[in-house]
Amino acid sequence: MIANRLFVAGLIAVSCAAEAKHQEEQNISLEQIGRFETGVFDEGAAEIVAFDAGSQLLFVINADAKAVDVLDLSEPSNPNLVNMIDVSNDIADAGGVNSVAVHDGLVAVAVEHDHKQSNGWAAFYDVDGNYLAHFEAGALPDMVTFTPNGDYVLVANEGEPSDDYSNDPEGSVTIIEIGQGLNKARVKTADFSRFNKKPPAGVRISGPGASVAQDIEPEYIATSPDSKTAWVTLQENNALAIIDIRKARVKKLVGLGAKDHSLEGNGLDASNRDDEINIQPWPVMGTYMPDSIASYTAGHKRTYLITANEGDGREYIYDASEEDCAAAGHVYDDGDCFSHLDEARIKEIELDSLAFPDADLLQEDENLGRLKILATEGDADHDGDYDVLHSFGARSITIWDERGRKVADTGDMIEQVTALALPDNFNSTNDENDSFDDRSDDKGPEPEGVVVGTIKKHSYAFVGLERVGGIIIFEVTDPTAPRFVTYFNNRDFSVDDVESEDAGDLGPEGLVFISATDSPNGEPLLVVGNEVSGSTTVYQVNLD
16 A cells, blocks of 8 residues: 655764764664545645543644544554544634644644634643633644643744735734633733844844734744743744743743855755755755754753754735735736745845855856745845855754754754665655655755654654655754664655555654553554645554
8 A cells, every 4th residue: 555665774874973972772663553544635634643642542633624633543553533623613713723732631722713813722622522611822823732741731823924914913922821720721922022122133033014023933832841941943033932931921032043054964955957966065054944843851851952944935925916016015926916025046146256256156057046045134244145145944953952052963964864765756845756856946855843752761853854755763862963763754656646545645744752651552653644645644663
């Protein structure tokens, strides 16, 4: 049914740091043991996943149905649909569902308003799907999570603007204290308005006419083991927010900076027009722009953060006549009215002759010409040309300390591994099979989801690659030296009909690690929701 299972281990002799730093190494592998298929292609029918050990139920965001699919995972080899939670039955004006989390039998769902720029909600259910309560959150609640002690629920409210940019709500984080029960819940908001007067250094603010609070778009949340601190990725802002949970206060905004792709080991494949795999250093700065984030403890019980550095541009398009588009001060192109677009190809811009003396060569399609960069960044001396090139994402995962300082990065390891594993399908896209090198000019493999699991005192980061697909695993027991372990991809690129079940999993989005203690079969599991193929896949994590 599913072919082309790829186990890639030991591909690279030396990982992100000297192997000598790792003592008593153990290796693991993934074995696909179960799969649930919705049959819905490229509509987000399987996105975020959450597991409840007590009931052995898996909760899966099904954006296509605007509902939460509930799967029985008591037999991991045969997950089956036993219920659907339709929030529209309980909340008037409910739009889509974006995220789900569960803690000790309590299910929380992030629900957006039917009018996307209006405030949404966090809705609560028991594991049987019975409605319990809902509380108002901010605009576009995009991610929900519980603190480890279960006393708080946090919601990242992305606050995206309307397509014509006429309505840009503020981003925020809703914090719901439920330690005394839902009937005594207290709702607070951690907002970003106090930063409006002076944006912190390194925090990217680029929306037209937007205040800092409007421009900030919270994406994903990780919390500390003591349930006191939250770290929130602000993807489009290339920043991290550090929040005091009890006080519902943003303590600090940390700009994440950029990765120097000109350094050996930090290279990238920058062109989809060179007909080859060509990972090498280029004079480009990779803007991290992380999507998901996970926290874990290492060493002397210190907390570390891991980000999946996907990258994300802003492209807002709406329908308008050429005259109306021009009257609004927007750009009309080929039938579309662009209210805001922050990307450009390097061949389309003017490069500073001192910074790039070989500009003509660099701007050829087979070199950097096709690579998309942040059009709003890079004119350091404000003379109208580009002195620095900032690309989207970093094609890596990065480990940070609890203050947002970089500890380690996996460099170009992800592209190197996928190049060796999939030489004929390198940097393919996720909705068609004949697409070799298609995403090299964009964000490459696009690491999107990350979750950390511990097996026999070793910590592993499981990372979903949104475009080419598959799960890449790094051991992160030593935060200063992440070690590549293996890569698994069940995608079959030889299948003509990419919408068929035989094509395998496409577009991994959400991941959940289930420890052996909580697992229905007594073995550690990894469950992945695949956005494009609409499938939910169960892997057993085996010690090799």
